[in-house]
Amino acid sequence: MKTIDVCLSPDLMHLYKVHDRTVVVVDIFRATSCMTTALAHGIESITPFASLDDCRAMKAKGYFTAGERDGKKVDGFDLGNSPFEYMAGSLKGAKIAFTTTNGTQAIAKSAGAKEIIIGSFLNLSAVAKYLRHGDNNVLVVCAGWKGKVNLEDTLFAGALVELLKDHIEPDCDAPIAAQHLYNQAKNDLEGFLKNASHVKRLARLNVFKDITFCLTPDQFNVIPVLKENVLVPHVVS
């Protein structure tokens, strides 16, 4: 049977070998929810950057610049990090250069993986189906917050472990812990997360509707897949 493991923080990536795994990067609030929403709304591609300056430089090449630092839109960038910004018809066909505090850093730290895909509650079942049919063992990489573990990414990892339990077995204890946490929270994810650190941080920035949206499962059957350092849509039918 294939296996699934969960890396609870990108700072623990040195513990995992990824060359033969499909890595699912997750940053529920809000980077990977944005990426999924964007590609589901016809944006052509998203190029993720760990560095703000590298991202900014893409403007001269005709890209929209997008993302945040500490939850706030970067000065001079075209777009921030709310999924609702990526639904505009005017962005169809656009190429976006994207950088975030944690999400794009987690993608960078997953370099060397056999395959990198993007997960969120918005495409949860599509990701589960993709992994079930794939040949590779799986590692879910939780973006967390500046190296610290967070609840929402762990809950997503647990939801995946739960959905895949008849097909892919846990490799170690983190997937089992995440699965237990998800099963405890699944009937009211938003209530379970009301004291979560990033929920409070976003509330201080007056961001509320993104929370509800990012926790809504199965809005899209699109998975952002990293091909030559660019995220492009893969539709799961």
Ligand code: MLT
């Ligand atoms: C991140 O990548 O750190 C997050 O997406 C932050 C945010 O919610 O804007």
